[in-house]
Amino acid sequence: MNNKLSSSALRTLTLMAVVWAAALCASVAAQTTEGQADASQPSKTSPNSITGQVVTESGLPVTNATVLLSRLNSPAPARPVPAAADGTFVFAGLEPGVYSVTATAPSYVPVALDSRSAPAEFHYVGDSVKVTMVKGGVINGTVTDAEGEPVVAVRVRALMVHDANGQPGSSAGVVPVERTTDDRGIYRLYGLAPGAYVVSAGGRDSGGFGGAGGGGIAGGGGFRGGGGGRGGGGFGGGGFGGGFGSGGGGPATALYDRDAPTFAPSSTRDTAAEFIVSEGVEINNADIKYRGERGHAVGGTVKSSAASKGGYSFSIVTLARARHEGEVVSTTTTRGAAFTFYGVADGEYELSAQTSFGTGGAAVSHPLRVAVSGANVGGLVINTELLASVGGRVALEQANAPECKDKRQPRFEEILVSARREVKENSKEPPLPPQFASAAGAPGKDGSFLLDRLGPGQYRFDTSFSAKYWYVRSVTLPPAPAAKTPGKTQAINQASAARMIDAAREGVSLKFGSRVRDLVVTLAEGAASVRGQLAAGAEKTPAGLLVYLVPAEKDQGENVLRFFTAPVADDGSFTLGNLAPGLYWALVRTPGEREAQVESKLRTAEGREERASLRREGEEAKANVELKPCQNLVDYRLPFATTTPTNSPNSKP
Template structure:
């Protein structure tokens, strides 16, 4: 059994914890007849099946829970067209039949409950047909209090929002989800329920909406600067801790009611699209252009508005902005998959409106890739009950954080447009609407028996000389990443996988009378010198609070195993030449050798942590 973590923002931030039961586990390799083809260019199978599961709480099975099963589509513009809804029975069981081969998300919804979170990074938040999900839900936490004016009188119908800033383990919450839609009653009391355990900041007044002209609905508090608990700005807000099933009361906010400033400007560049329909565009034109204001220090969205077109000029204004430092970005959404976005502009508000913050929309980039299953060693076939399908695999183009920017991405893309790529039966996958920057192609879901051999694309050919003919070149995408410019349409990226992957599962044990440090990670480093710069042979994962770790999709071979406390992005350090060399030296000194055979499942492996 392995736990599964998925983080989803739907109005507010939720973290999913699911346990997966595999229908078939890989075993030792078995002999196979030689095949005539050197690689498979089409999915080995095309099948339909079901996903089963059970929803439980600390009190037992949870009946009548709504379950949504959602596929990850190769066309990530509209992945929800074939979702399914079912309800658990009296014993908390559910079954969804007639599902095609795909990577599926299983999303439960039960009033007053949230899905138990975990810090197990090795598990996947996606399921394949034939698998069973055990979903563990806990009672959500509650934050309640009053909103009062400067003389202690209750304020009625004040919007109240919470922002998830840290999980239960104290780690920064990915995405910084915001939950709104709550307001005070006639006694000035608010109550926000169904909260994931962790830390929040609570604010009174509108945040995340348009504010003023072009924004959301008007209210008596429109244009006011939000007041954060207890009576603070966002920079000085006090975090509120929430536990599962508990109520955190007395979170009273003294509402300041200060009027905020405005940030305004024009939108130029790729503003039009003949296929666009949306805000401000009843018949094409700039439809769907939105402007987002992000708090520079925290990376959380503070405000959003939609562009109004007047006499052919696209203008925007964001109201109710307190003093501080922000980033402003614009994006244009189009159903034709030719979205556009601006680079972020840094804005400092100090006591007055800021005008002339013009944003230039530039076409977004796309990447076309292809998955290939190699059969180089025809004798290696891991034992399994059914063959994997290309459509069940899942990849992600992960942007590297830009230096000097607090945001992991220039634009916070919509939830279903998150750079995921699911191959079709021929192995083809697309990544669309990508911002300018450097990306790494990583796996999100890969068959347990497969490992990645290479990720490459054609490079610029070497020109012919008097002594040598022209020569084709290949770029190592796994090592160098993909550098995307505005409007780039990259093709020819090839991901080659092979059968025979190994797995290592175990526990890290601290010295006697000591506990494991937070942010601890386990690394596997290839021993062979010729693999020193092959980033695909490096593996890393986090260690859970009980010391457990799991590493999968490993190529057969010899490795050094080592541990590190990592605060920063561990994957980024593997791709950095200097950091990778440093990691290799540390692993060589520790000299903990692990040798893995094809299809091997090494379990109960113990690692003794030393000072």
């Protein structure tokens, strides 16, 4: 069986989840340690609230904003609240949990983040959140026919090719924006995120994507951390849902639904002009000479082996132009029902489907290549396969150290357990759309959790929480049942069975339909923290420095949960939290492409060489730090020089 997902299929499946995510506003945000949260509390009198402000990049309030709050693992819809005139907002009366904060405002869009490196964001009760938005760009123009007469009430859409960071529009999570022309044939598309676009008129709508446009959804700016600096952090959860609709438009736009799209200035997608949109800038006269060419039909059915288990199910079917970003349409069909796309131009396409079951499961198809050339294409069958899941529990281990007496214990519902697919360097593994490459969940009151809707691949786990004096001690799985081997003694068999798998380092390999259970995430009491400053002397501190804390004990050299990193602020300060007690070496490294690779591998099985190199460098630098249970080390001075490092001075506990 071919398990590959091509790049255009990746774009297709990603777009199918964009509106679902936007409708629920269920983005997940990066966590802060307890100490960091305390520093940002807006008021000691509102411990059951999340407060914040919606602002522009220059710090000015965004007026007419609506802020939405979603709780992880909750089936309840997002809770909206209008922001005040100064952009501030308050969500009061909240129960403990993991929350996301998003915002939408007419003609404003979220600040573009690089989803390949930017941490996900989430928040806790008591946090203060800053949501940053920018003024969207505008494209306007006129649609006329071959005689120069205005084409009235035709649907025009702006499709992002790539965003300001160079990411494809689909993986950047940007929803296509569309409107209809007025009685003069004039259109105006506003609220466009910065990036490159193509503009088309006519043809079937995007299956519910985009609507009238004019505003995106922005996530609240969270805090780095969780498990100490960049060592922790969580990732957005997987999933998709309904709300896409079959499209088709009203009586007026239906006149053009079966036409092949005409791209500006008057072409097919292959030769379409690209428009570079900047923040708050309007592009004028992006005119379209409408071709009025009839498109073709593409139809078939969706099948899934899981459908035979009974219960309601529906599928979202998407047709995407191969080798081109932006030309995507989708429709929804119930189990066993047929689907048909109209207005399809000649060319090569990829047909994909997602099936969602009433029982909570989900399935996804491999892409089906479809060639359209002068005729309709029918009788297609798309088969979907069940996605994988990982379940387990969080265990809490209390410390006996007197220094840790009466310290706050994490609540299960405030812990975030996340899984993210790892792609090895130079790997030929096919990419997965984000909603199938990661998942996140908060445990129930008994500590159990489930991460579902994961595609095939190798996954590693992260755990984030808001208790300052706790750390992640281990992430383990029981070994696979040992085969009975003649000649083995009972003691050897028992020893083999007792050897747990270090899932923190090794991760977990999943296939379609995998059901991994018994993952145990152990949090231990006694975490320490370090707040320090680079001792750079007269030298100017370079931007982008990273501080590493690596284990000095030999027996901890391959314990990936004992390696931590944090960025150095402009003033040379740094903070590391949720640290396991023990002896460490501290060192500083300058930024660079290689450093990004080191950081990404730090807690993976493939990072053995990088970890060994860091420990050797730390030993040579001789800047050691011994952390005791529940210790808060402050005013730590870490030597930094472009030449040979020197010993670290004593620091004040």
